[in-house]
Amino acid sequence: MGHMDNSQSTLFDLSDPAGTPVYKASDFPFYFGAQSMADQRFIAEDWVPVLEPLDQLLAGIAEELARRSAAGEHLLPAPEVMFRALQLPLAEVRVVAIGQDPYPTVGHAIGLAFAADAAVRPLPRSLANIYKELEADLGIAKAAHADLSSWHRQGVLLLNQALSVAAGNAGAHLKIGWTQVIEAVVAALNERPNPPVALLWGKHAQKMAGLMDRMPQLASAHPSPLSASRGFFGSKPFSKINRLLAEAGEQPIDWKIPQA
Template sequence: MDILDIPMGWSDLPFFAQDWPAIESVIAADTRQVLPPEPLRFAALDLTPPAKTRVVILGQDPYPTPGHAHGLAFSVEPDVRPLPRSLNNIFKELVEDTGQAPLTGDLRHWASQGVLLLNTALSVPAGEANGHKQLGWSKLAHQVLDHTSHRPTAYILWGNAAQKLESFINPGDHLILKSAHPSPLSARRGFFGSRPFSAVNRWLASRDEDTINWTELPEALK
């Protein structure tokens, strides 16, 4: 990977020198369609550099349906209909929690406000969920959690896979919210009713920080 392509602010993570070259070689040799498209692979880190990260939401791997994934956990391109089921449940909870939800599944306006939407694997073969789970991507997630937790940050850990990574969060004045995953298989086991969005905003407000506008597209992005 060209040094100019490493996401700004994250280049000091050991992952990019020690692990990414081997992962990149495997992906390059994979004859299957790999999602998201290469220019979007590090979109989450590009859009939310460390200095702006205030909230971290962990996902698993990109959507395996072509045209859906664009590099941010849970987010989809704005023209995607119907929404993926997990994202649809996230929006249901958002409506219950705040009274409204975004008009599309494109969550880049969350990223622009300091919400890092990070998958624990940043690539997937089309149609094969978790197909790149074992490539070594997890080291990047571990290092991002370590790096961001050197200052107070809110972490939203949905499901067991995300919660197992809590050990990589350094002790500090963090907000750590844990519940079931928004997947249809588990959403009714504790995700619905968890109210994470208002909880994050109360925490940010208690620190005299701007709260997250979860539902409306900021003027700068319209």
């Protein structure tokens, strides 16, 4: 992306050869509301009744992100993938795994919690620990890449508590309005006749447990290197989820990650 003229150059992070993109509010699909997002396939249609009451809030989040972008903040991930998790229809969610916010490294976040672009090396450390536990639990060899799209396709909703982040500043967007959006999503899942299994790794995720009182819940320490040895390793979440799904008459998740 070339610099258009000198007056704009202050908006670009010159340490990033591609430059920092500058977004307007209208660059965020959610600025135009839930029905518009579904019409353009940014979210599945059955999320519209859940998100439509929040259309005004969503427009406000888009305006806040545009303000931060104009001030030089590098927003991640790209606007069109911020809601990628909700391309999985509400009716098809079998497991909901709650993350905190997207990876704050340029090129990593793909709109699914814990997942990263298939080209990312080395793997994010939390995900490397998830793969380590998967191998210990089910004997599935560690995947070479970080793209968890195959889990998403099978009904695992990989949902962050904030759908955006500032590059290099984890947690920067946790208080800009996303909480209300994510709580609405979780409440809709909890109200389903057959609620999904909730996977709550770490204290941030476990704060949502009260909104998931009808869901079978699996809670443990977070897979981060800071906490994985305090109860994440050995927690066997993958086999436990498949056991809970079997008890509910559901097919198991195939946790093996296909080669990229």
